[in-house]
Amino acid sequence: VRVLIVEDEPLIAQRLERFCREILDDKLETVRVVTAFAEAGARLDESPIDLLLLDLNLHGRDGMELLARSVAGSFHTVIVSASTEQALRAFEFGVIDFVPKPFSKERLAQAIARVTERDGRAAGAAKYLAVKKHGRVELVPIDRIVHLEGAGAYAELVLDDGKRELHDKTLEKLHALLPPGFERIHKSHVVRWSAVKALHAGEGSHYEAELRNGTRLPVGRARYKELRAKLG
């Protein structure tokens, strides 16, 4: 796991770094500390990361813009902040966790687990997914997403009007942020369960989900039975 810490108070930064080393132990690949998000931006291009521990003053437009830029990245974002009143808003934007200051090692470990464990889910519900588009960050309401398609290191969001948006996160990471109601039906597909009309079993173990808008998506063999049962 590659971690980047954005924290302007050196003692807290040191504390975060120390905890990361202790929690992740040999799983930790790198951990770096910068004092401002602006500094981090440059480094992200050089060396990608998996987890960003971000101390961000979310008050005002600037804070929100920074947050949106952060969550649009390929990595997961954990906010470590004293502004707990902003936690809900941060979750809506799609952070995987919000660790209030002052924090203990256990609490930080919990947040890191959401990122590192296989079925880790966000601690709160996202309402938007931030996507980078023409150098800007746009917020896509999750309500409008019908299904998501993995494409290597990226994922494509398919919206209710048929439009597609490319996201820097992997399908797995996005699924971790999405609220309940999205189902992983295939290695490369996550679908809003309420959009599924029927499941079809074709020849040669070829399974498909038929969506209400007519789209057909492949269903993994391992998932079919479970999904069949769920559809009733």
Add this chain to the structure above:
Amino acid sequence: VGRRVSFGGVNCHPLRRTLALAVALAALLAMAARAGETPLVEFRLKHGDDPRWAERDWDDRDWPVVGRTDGRAVTELDIIPARTGIFWLRYRIERSARPSWGLNVPSFLWPADEPGTPVNSVFLAGTMAHEFYWDGHLIGRSGRVGASRAAEVPGRLDHLMVIPDALLGPGPHVVAMRISTYHYNFPPARFRISPVLGNYGARLSSEARQPIIPLVGAGCSALVAVICAVLFGFVDRRRALVICGLLGLATAVFFTLIAWRWLYPEPYPWLHWRYAAMLAAMAAIGLLMIGLLVEQFSIPHKAWWLLGAGVIVAVVWLQPPFFQVRILWLGRALLGYALLPVAWALWHRRTGAWLALAGVLIGLGSVQQAADLRAVLSPAFFLFFGVLVILLLGALGWQMREGRRHAREAQLAAARLELELVKKNLQPHFLLNTLAVLTEIVERDPRGAVRLIDDLAEEFRAVSRVSAEKLIPLAQELELCRAHLRVMSARTGRAWTLETEGVDSAAPVPPAVFLTLIENGFMHQRTTAGAGIFRLRAQTTSAGAVRYEFLSPGEVQDAPTRPAGGTGLRYVKARLEESFPGRWSLTGEPVSGGWRTVIEIDVQTTGGRA
């Protein structure tokens, strides 16, 4: 025409001479037109004393004629010599072909007399001691006629004498008056009398009605004075209320002096002093009114305004002693003058200025209307003048309401600012960040943790010391800043200090102003290498203001958003406005090495503006 004839004074006021000339001309024309229709009444006067001169048939043809009337106007006005021993006055009157008879000068006619009511009384207001003979019969007397000042007993001013039925008839009737005027105390040597014939009952009832309106005016004015006193005592201690109360009082005195004639049968020498008192009351009213306008509208150069009013009073006071006219002109001049401060107040959009304008205009309108000379001013005057006083009070009340609203808002703002100050240091963000640092230090350096806790406690104590104050000595503010910097030093792991230059540690500043600038520095500037030194430099400008230059170090991160001012700067501005309304300025700019904030406070004139 009738106004030309007076009971009290004699000489025509210069201001009225032109008018008098015109009236005389009109009278001559009228005489020419009516020649032969009405017999000429001639007043004949003889010095000396002989009881036989009272007789109806005494031959007075050799007596000098001192006045004439054609039944419409007395054309030779100076009749009664003042302070010259006993003398007699004789004249004849008879019923004319016209509805009224006798001295048929319009103002002599009692308007309340209905046609056909018998003429059975003579009303005479005279500043003299006299005996009044009608066809040789004594029908009235005033005091005791005397050959010297000591011998004369001054009688009452107003007399309503009944003419016995037996003596009524078409006439001609002979009036003889035995007179002495030793106590006549107006300066002129001659004066006039105006006997009025009329119905006794009608005259009585009319006389009884005379004081009503002045008394109503006096009551209203006194009420205004009481209201002002109550407001001053219990509601708002503003000087304008005292002036308004005195104005009400002066007006009440003025009205009472007018009503006095009908309330108490005064000896004739009192008339002069009553008129003098009325002139003084009018002068007081005028001065108080100007004073009230200048005070209530906060007009600058108060003394000059009052001096102007004083000049007007002095000029009018020095005019010839025709009191009614002096009072009238004083009222006109001062009300006209009052238009100037009212215009100033309107121009500067002062609260209630329109009400004051309405009041002064109404007052001006009322003093153009002077009619009845015994009442000095017309009934309209009393009503309108009361309205003026009430409108001025209304304007004052309006201002008080505004003032109280402002006071309430200021109070709320002060409370809000105090809360903001406390919140500043108890705000979760600051506390939680500090605690987060503390958790780390506790584990690594327990002694350092104790120091941080001490520093934090010291900052809280400093805040609680100043939180309820509007202004604190600069030394206390600096202490607060340094306590905060110690906490920040512990938090950031590097030394932060505040250096000052030329500061007066006793200079008053609103609490947490510089503390806020420090917090802003931490929030908006990035720490750079080098010493973490905040600098405060104070100097006195040539204009006498104190100029504080505050430099917070670090690289300016978000300069474009700075001028708009965040919550911190809003707090600083609100505090400055609260303590130095309109006398401060705040500017900020990026400079090499940090951000410079310049605050200028004009401390000198503290409390100079109401």
